[in-house]
Amino acid sequence: MSPLRSVGARLSLALLLVVAAALGIVYVALVPLVERNLVDAKVDQLVQSAEIFAARVPENDEQWQIFVENAAASVNARVLIVDVPVAEGPVVLPFADSQEVPAGQQTLVQDAVAVRALETLEPQGVRVDEGDDAYAEAAVAFGEGTLVLVLRAPLGDTLENVQLVRRRLLVAGVFALVFSLAVGYGAAYLFARRLRRLERAADRIASGRFDEPIVDAGRDEVGQLAGAFDRMRQRLAGLERARREFIANASHELRTPLFSLGGFLELLDGEELDEPTRREFVATAREQVQRLTKLATDLLDLSRLDAGRVRLDRARLDLGAVARTICEEFEAVARSRGHRIETDVDGSPEGVGDEQRTIQIGRILLENALVHTPPGTRVRICAAQENGRAVLTVEDAGPGIPSGQEEQVFERFYRVDGAVASGSGLGLAIARELAELMGGTIELESKPGSTTFRLALPSAA
């Protein structure tokens, strides 16, 4: 990455621009404003003095020269009394002047302020620029005729102050720019370092290493991002663990029946067996093949569920009919094990979902109730409408599931210790995932003597 495209360079550049813009605005807009205010204040002050003096001009014009000299000394300005002969235009002649002017040059400037003061009969004040010099001028007309008192003070001091402010501002500006550049670069450097750490962590995860936690002490967005990264890492680690476990479990489940099948084939092949033993061996081998077939079917179902490739109908289904169908299917098996199955359908509970998948769930639950209970145990399958849901329950009076394992039995490959090794522990996992796909739930309540699985589906009503 080129250094100019890094966050650091961009951030410090942005900071620099902001500071420069702020200083520029102060320099361009504020300094002239200050200057104008200072000059206006000076002019106003001069106008006030001019008014005061205009009221005190002596009647006798022979005293005027002394008067203007005294006045000039007290306000620190040049004071003049001028006559503005209107007829001759704006040429102003001084009558009395506090400043000595070489003979012959006594004609003052064409003093527009004096003319205006006379024309308007209002005190006037203005800033006058003459070459490099600047003055504040105030003029007040007095007496009956065309006489005007003019005060003129240099603005040099005031403007010098403004100049000083301007210079200071420039120096401070340079400091501020350097400082902001340093701060911006420093902050951006720290920021970029954290981002690079996250980048390395992401690469680590991408290469399959989930062991190292991602920590960032910051509470800002980067910190939150690091938190999200770490959650992702944990989740991926969990998935990876589950995947390994799944493969290990699945291969183990495949190996056991295959191993025993291999053994039986060996026996059948090798020895001279009497007919009953041979039959028994073949029957057992067939059982193992069934077990393998069921395992393969279950694994296929799970992989379809994982891939999101299970297509489900969303149609009205009669849970009563489902209950009766399953019951009939298992009747023979149940009788052979000495179980009694009762069906109890309350009204006509109608749900919404996939009929075949609902029957599959029912089979899983009923088979468990027959397999994981001793012979002779009563099993009841009920369908009813409850709290706006269509509910199918499978109840048995068996020994139940030890408390604390009610959730675990729904995990893949989970079997309660010591239970009959009938299946691979996939049934309930499949049942729950199917139920959830249909917008339903499966819950379990179990105590010795009463175990109830409840499948609740959205009601059609």
Ligand SMILES: Nc1ncnc2c1ncn2[C@@H]1O[C@H](COP(=O)(O)OP(=O)(O)O)[C@@H](O)[C@H]1O
């Ligand atoms: N009705 C039941 N009574 C007692 N235990 C049960 C019952 N249903 C399920 N279980 C326990 O839950 C475990 C998981 O069930 P399941 O996922 O169907 O696997 P499997 O039946 O293949 O062992 C079973 O191994 C069994 O220990």
Ligand SMILES: [Mg+2]
């Ligand atoms: Mg089962």
